[in-house]
Amino acid sequence: MDGFVPGSALGSGLGYRPQFRADLFANRSKVDFLEIIADHYFDAPPEKLAELDLLAGHFPLVPHGLDLSIGSAEGLDPRYVDKFAALIERIDPPWWSEHLCFTRAGGVSIGHLAALPHTQEAVDMVARNVETLRKAIKAPLILENITAMVLVPGAEMDEPEFLARVLTETGCGWLCDAHNLYVNAVNHRVDLDANFERWPWERLVQIHYAGGRWRRNVLIDSHDRPTAEPVWALFERIVARAPVKGAILERDERLPPFGELLGEVERARAILKKCGRCL
Amino acid sequence: MPLKETQILLARLFTDADLRRAFAEDPVAIARRFGLNEKEAREFARVDQAALARFAQSLLSKRALDARKALPLTARVLGDEFERRFFEAVSGPPAPARYRADAAALARRLAALAEGEGAPAWIGDLARYELAFVAASHPGAVCLFRRFRYPVARIASTLLLGGTPDAAPRTSVGVWLRAPGTRLFYRFASR
Numbered sequence: 001m002d003g004f005v006p007g008s009a010l011g012s013g014l015g016y017r018p019q020f021r022a023d024l025f026a027n028r029s030k031v032d033f034l035e036i037i038a039d040h041y042f043d044a045p046p047e048k049l050a051e052l053d054l055l056a057g058h059f060p061l062v063p064h065g066l067d068l069s070i071g072s073a074e075g076l077d078p079r080y081v082d083k084f085a086a087l088i089e090r091i092d093p094p095w096w097s098e099h100l101c102f103t104r105a106g107g108v109s110i111g112h113l114a115a116l117p118h119t120q121e122a123v124d125m126v127a128r129n130v131e132t133l134r135k136a137i138k139a140p141l142i143l144e145n146i147t148a149m150v151l152v153p154g155a156e157m158d159e160p161e162f163l164a165r166v167l168t169e170t171g172c173g174w175l176c177d178a179h180n181l182y183v184n185a186v187n188h189r190v191d192l193d194a195n196f197e198r199w200p201w202e203r204l205v206q207i208h209y210a211g212g213r214w215r216r217n218v219l220i221d222s223h224d225r226p227t228a229e230p231v232w233a234l235f236e237r238i239v240a241r242a243p244v245k246g247a248i249l250e251r252d253e254r255l256p257p258f259g260e261l262l263g264e265v266e267r268a269r270a271i272l273k274k275c276g277r278c279l
Numbered sequence: 280m281p282l283k284e285t286q287i288l289l290a291r292l293f294t295d296a297d298l299r300r301a302f303a304e305d306p307v308a309i310a311r312r313f314g315l316n317e318k319e320a321r322e323f324a325r326v327d328q329a330a331l332a333r334f335a336q337s338l339l340s341k342r343a344l345d346a347r348k349a350l351p352l353t354a355r356v357l358g359d360e361f362e363r364r365f366f367e368a369v370s371g372p373p374a375p376a377r378y379r380a381d382a383a384a385l386a387r388r389l390a391a392l393a394e395g396e397g398a399p400a401w402i403g404d405l406a407r408y409e410l411a412f413v414a415a416s417h418p419g420a421v422c423l424f425r426r427f428r429y430p431v432a433r434i435a436s437t438l439l440l441g442g443t444p445d446a447a448p449r450t451s452v453g454v455w456l457r458a459p460g461t462r463l464f465y466r467f468a469s470r
Contacts, residue, residue, distance in 0.1 A: 102290075
């Protein structure tokens with residue numbers, strides 16, 4: 001079975017942040033769907049679950065996890081899987097997403113997303129972990145490409161091939177983070193134009209976009225700036241190429257006035273419409 | 280290279296400054312210690328150590344950012360000093376329940392600050408006040424009692440309204456209560 005996402009496209013949306021809740025509800029019609037940080041609703045007090053139910057009552061929601069560590073060679077944390085399963089049961093999303101990475105090993109919680117080595121062993125491990133997941137969670141899973149500040153030596157393949165193999169062997173869809181693609185290309189001097197067709201566009205379900213910043217000659221995926229023009233150009237090229245079902249502005253920090261966020265969401269919507277997507 | 284051993288070694292290098300220093304001096308020996316054979320260790324030793332250090336620093340910055348979110352008023356008062364105070368308070372890899380552990384470590388550090396050490400005298404109380412809300416934010420039963428040297432609830436209100444607190448020491452107490460599955464109840468009183 002191809003683990004792809006059935007159903008209609010969702011359109012142009014926002015990563016939900018509690019700071020702009022009031023503005024969000026005042027501008028409901030301008031946001032097609034929300035991506036929520038799943039971990040914020042695990043072991044949540046009643047107030048936080050009330051917020052979740054409020055959001056679910058007004059927007060399609062897609063939960064996005066942070067700490068599943070789907071590439072972990074030690075396997076998945078069953079308690080984390082159970083919490084995610086309970087959340088998905090509660091909100092019944094059209095799909096859910098996590099990162100193609102590992103976040104813990106040997107009893108150490110790294111605290112962020114660490115890149116996997118591009119090896120067949122890593123591909124096989126992700127496939128085993130996804131198989132375990134599917135016993136607990138039936139909703140379609142899509143996997144997000146991350147930035148790789150540290151490249152693990154001994155790669156057997158490059159990033160497009162690694163991602164393509166993972167998605168083929170797991171049957172998962174792809175959450176393409178356009179900014180992460182751009183960051184890796186800039187920092188590791190990869191020609192995105194030359195290898196554009198090697199990415200698994202047939203697996204694309206959703207796009208993330210956001211802005212980053214430079215620190216000591218390294219581009220950081222800080223998600224704390226407006227989306228840069230090269231990323232918008234990449235976004236448009238991706239949307240023209242592949243039938244994406246949803247685009248999310250993933251602005252995490254230094255939130256500007258809400259109107260600026262809506263401006264980016266509207267620009268993404270205009271591109272989707274121009275390319276005949278999410279109609 | 281074996282995936283499990285590689286991930287364990289990477290996780291330690293990302294979060295342990297002492298290990299990174301040892302790795303910089305003899306990467307093959309460190310990699311062998313983590314179960315890689317000679318050939319695998321020599322391959323792993325080719326990792327970009329500057330990139331390792333940058334990633335490690337980014338993890339610390341992320342922890343500081345998470346602590347800012349857990350203690351927003353404290354972060355606002357400390358301003359640019361927040362990260363320095365945070366890095367003085369935490370060391371080593373993140374503990375389980377890291378958001379609470381890191382915020383608690385900072386609150387302890389701030390509470391131990393001597394008067395005139397570049398922060399308001401009530402900063403430790405403010406951090407402990409905010410930390411109590413963090414500790415209370417779970418669905419189970421909550422019963423927290425905190426005693427403060429300053430009227431911390433009033434200080435927090437003043438800050439929330441954009442004012443500048445000018446508080447003399449005055450003992451205050453706070454209580455946070457929750458029955459399982461119900462909303463949080465909290466009250467404050469000062470002498």
